[in-house]
Amino acid sequence: MATEVAELVEAVVTMALGTVGWLLRHPATLLVGVVAGVWAWSWGWVSLAITAGCVLAGGIVWRVLHRASFEYRVWRHIRAGALRMWVYELRWPRWARASHLVLFDSDFPDPMIPPIRKVISGRWWDEMHVRMLPGQRQRDYDLAAESLANSRKVERCSVREVSPGVISLGFLRRDPLAKPVALPEITDLNGDDMPLDAVTIGESEHGAPWRVPLLGSHLLGAGMSGSGKGSLLWGIVRQVAPAIQAGRVRLSMIDPKGGMEAEPGKPLYHRYARDDADDILELLTSLVESMTIRKRDLRGVARKLTPTAEMPFELLIIDELAAITKYLGDRKKEAEATRLLGLLLTQGRAPGFAVDAFVQEPTKDVVPMRGLFPYRVALRLDTASQADMVLGEGSWQAGAWADRIKRSAPGTAYVVEDGFEPLRVRAGYTDDPEIIRVARTYAAPVNEENDEA
Numbered sequence: 001m002a003t004e005v006a007e008l009v010e011a012v013v014t015m016a017l018g019t020v021g022w023l024l025r026h027p028a029t030l031l032v033g034v035v036a037g038v039w040a041w042s043w044g045w046v047s048l049a050i051t052a053g054c055v056l057a058g059g060i061v062w063r064v065l066h067r068a069s070f071e072y073r074v075w076r077h078i079r080a081g082a083l084r085m086w087v088y089e090l091r092w093p094r095w096a097r098a099s100h101l102v103l104f105d106s107d108f109p110d111p112m113i114p115p116i117r118k119v120i121s122g123r124w125w126d127e128m129h130v131r132m133l134p135g136q137r138q139r140d141y142d143l144a145a146e147s148l149a150n151s152r153k154v155e156r157c158s159v160r161e162v163s164p165g166v167i168s169l170g171f172l173r174r175d176p177l178a179k180p181v182a183l184p185e186i187t188d189l190n191g192d193d194m195p196l197d198a199v200t201i202g203e204s205e206h207g208a209p210w211r212v213p214l215l216g217s218h219l220l221g222a223g224m225s226g227s228g229k230g231s232l233l234w235g236i237v238r239q240v241a242p243a244i245q246a247g248r249v250r251l252s253m254i255d256p257k258g259g260m261e262a263e264p265g266k267p268l269y270h271r272y273a274r275d276d277a278d279d280i281l282e283l284l285t286s287l288v289e290s291m292t293i294r295k296r297d298l299r300g301v302a303r304k305l306t307p308t309a310e311m312p313f314e315l316l317i318i319d320e321l322a323a324i325t326k327y328l329g330d331r332k333k334e335a336e337a338t339r340l341l342g343l344l345l346t347q348g349r350a351p352g353f354a355v356d357a358f359v360q361e362p363t364k365d366v367v368p369m370r371g372l373f374p375y376r377v378a379l380r381l382d383t384a385s386q387a388d389m390v391l392g393e394g395s396w397q398a399g400a401w402a403d404r405i406k407r408s409a410p411g412t413a414y415v416v417e418d419g420f421e422p423l424r425v426r427a428g429y430t431d432d433p434e435i436i437r438v439a440r441t442y443a444a445p446v447n448e449e450n451d452e453a
């Protein structure tokens with residue numbers, strides 16, 4: 001009898017402590033409960049029901065009149081609280097166990113589950129912050145990302161260390177990139193004034209603009225046929241078009257597919273080569289010679305170029321890098337083209353020479369100079385290892401699932417920026433009529449040296 005009473009007391013105390021703990025972890029719920037209780041006690045249940053009804057009606061009117069401010073000020077907090085209570089706290093122990101994030105220690109009777117610190121809910125993503133357990137590393141969570149996404153039944157789970165020992169697990173609830181994204185506006189700044197450090201060519205999976213670096217960088221875009229490399233290429237060209245017209249950017253284009261891709265933009269080019277190996281070599285040689293002269297002119301004057309019409313930013317775009325490094329048809333010419341490209345990549349950034357190149361197959365024999373491109377974009381690829389080849393070792397594991405990009409979502413890609421976790425992005429699509437319009441509107445100043453242009 002005494003044992004039964006003791007067990008009953010223990011169960012009641014455990015439940016009471018559990019309830020108090022839960023209420024302390026949910027201060028907003030506690031506050032609402034206390035206020036409602038005091039209100040009902042002081043003025044009665046009818047008064048409480050009428051007031052609650054008025055608050056609800058006010059909320060509905062607010063949402064109808066100004067959805068964005070209602071979402072920002074009210075709804076996301078309610079959603080975060082509800083998701084925390086009914087989804088994350090209930091299911092996290094099971095997900096953590098299934099993803100091998102639970103620790104078993106013989107000193108403790110229960111397994112240790114990484115505790116939830118907070119839940120934030122945005123328009124597209126939920127973020128759950130958890131404290132890592134002793135001995136855990138971010139890598140453990142990177143490895144678990146795929147299975148956590150499956151457990152939460154979402155397409156993406158991102159992993160980020162937000163402060164020492166605290167991991168943010170991002171779950172993509174709604175995908176802003178599911179439909180083609182709008183083509184960004186061309187800047188209305190004058191071509192003489194527009195910044196050239198970076199250009200916006202699409203959107204990120206967080207609904208923010210996707211900006212790619214330009215001046216002072218080189219870009220490598222890799223993707224299978226039909227993955228949307230053209231939308232990156234034209235997205236960049238279209239955004240710098242006003243500066244091309246002003247002569248502050250000189251665009252050199254190599255389209256080894258015989259002009260299939262690049263021909264409609266011809267009025268924009270200062271130098272242009274199609275599939276002829278000698279033309280390609282001549283273009284690369286001319287660029288390297290200009291770079292040598294530019295370096296001499298800038299020596300002792302400036303360490304970095306500020307582009308002007310007199311000293312423009314030279315942008316070289318190569319539509320298919322493999323055609324130059326591997327399929328030029330002559331070993332000697334391929335070696336020479338690769339050497340010239342290497343010079344531009346290693347020495348071009350400070351004097352204002354950038355190379356933006358696109359390739360279908362990112363293997364080392366096709367792109368021996370992969371590491372010389374500071375900004376790399378992985379569009380739809382064949383295998384997980386190709387995503388690592390483009391973005392760096394471990395990128396696939398960290399969430400750059402380029403081999404899973406759907407065929408039906410061309411222009412979607414992964415990038416790794418400033419050492420952060422991989423970011424999914426999608427470029428806007430520039431169709432042929434828009435390319436022709438841009439080429440007519442922003443034609444480059446006439447280039448007498450170039451008979452092709």
Ligand SMILES: Nc1ncnc2c1ncn2[C@@H]1O[C@H](COP(=O)(O)OP(=O)(O)OP(=O)(O)O)[C@@H](O)[C@H]1O
Nearest residue numbers: 180224225226227228229230231410411427428429
């Ligand atoms: N960003 C985008 N948004 C929506 N649709 C796109 C986008 N990019 C490309 N597409 C569609 O996908 C098709 C193929 O794209 P694109 O020609 O750019 O691929 P690619 O990678 O350059 O292929 P290839 O290497 O064969 O030239 C386009 O004709 C267009 O219909």
